[in-house]
Amino acid sequence: MKRNRFFSELTEAVARASGQKSLKLALSRLRANYGYDYFAFLNLHAQKVHAVSDYPKEWQAIYLERSYTIIDPVITTAKRLNRPFEWSIDRERRFAGNDVKRFYDDAAGFGIRSGISIPVRTGKGQYALFTLASRDPETAKTAELDIVSAVSAVALLHAKFAQEPVAPPTLANLNTREASFLKMIAEGMRMADIANVEGLAYKTVVFHINKAKAKLDVYTLPHATARATKLSLI
Numbered sequence: 196m197k198r199n200r201f202f203s204e205l206t207e208a209v210a211r212a213s214g215q216k217s218l219k220l221a222l223s224r225l226r227a228n229y230g231y232d233y234f235a236f237l238n239l240h241a242q243k244v245h246a247v248s249d250y251p252k253e254w255q256a257i258y259l260e261r262s263y264t265i266i267d268p269v270i271t272t273a274k275r276l277n278r279p280f281e282w283s284i285d286r287e288r289r290f291a292g293n294d295v296k297r298f299y300d301d302a303a304g305f306g307i308r309s310g311i312s313i314p315v316r317t318g319k320g321q322y323a324l325f326t327l328a329s330r331d332p333e334t335a336k337t338a339e340l341d342i343v344s345a346v347s348a349v350a351l352l353h354a355k356f357a358q359e360p361v362a363p364p365t366l367a368n369l370n371t372r373e374a375s376f377l378k379m380i381a382e383g384m385r386m387a388d389i390a391n392v393e394g395l396a397y398k399t400v401v402f403h404i405n406k407a408k409a410k411l412d413v414y415t416l417p418h419a420t421a422r423a424t425k426l427s428l429i
Contacts, residue, residue: 198311199341201229201327202348209351215247218355223249226327232306233328236352239270239321246414247356250328254305256401259408260386261301262415266294273314273324279342283309285332306330311340313349323353369428373407376400378429381420 204225212218226234226249235248248255257263264270268287272280284299285308291299302308310328317323369377379389386404390397408419423429 198229198339199344201225202341202344205348206351209348209355212355215356218352219247219249222247229327230329231310231327232330233326235324235326235328236356237270237324237326238317238353238356239324245356250307251305254302254307256405257301259405259414260401260416262417263298263301264414266298268295268298269310269312269326270324273312273322277314277316277322279311279313279340279345281309281311281334283333285309308332309334313345315346315349315353317353317357323349325349325352369407369410369423370403372403373410374423374429376403377407377420377423380404380416381424381429 205222208221208225209218212221222234222236226232233248233250235246235250238245246255250258258267268291269282272282284303288296288299307328308330309332310326311334312324312326314322314324376389379392380386384392386400387397389395390400393400404416404419407423408414408416411419411422413419413422420429
């Protein structure tokens, strides 16, 4: 099966890659060769998600801003099934609640409509998740998939990313805007409110908030404000 060859080539790409940047480039080329539009690798921890993907930057910003890790059906399904599965927004949207429908509509706006996802447990209640996403409304069934080959390849991918040195968060280096915006968020303001008060474009506020989250090494706004408060940065 063609898709099983993908995971064989993924294993080879992981072995050849000299670092995270070269591996990300290899993943983008490989998924394109097999007709997929995007890939995403998530290392899921108790309080945060480390992501490597080639999803559109604007979609990644929206995903983080709206804390979609909490309701993302791919993540929640991975936790429940713990096995490879396919998904389709067009098929599953009919049975979703309003929050998940909003998520589906936002994702579809960036051409993310279906895919296949492979979760792998990595110990201590944590796991990795690899997804191939497509603009097409449906993907092939996982019944055609060599599960052992797929899971093994994703486990190797996780090991490769995990061995990359992770720089410590620059906790004491929030600039004035980053600290000010986080403080406003902590006091109950929304990003749209901050943009109006400061006379800035909404995207500018999102940019500074995302920079603050990166420095704090977190992926959600509640976690960012809690950590910044604890460290007396706001």
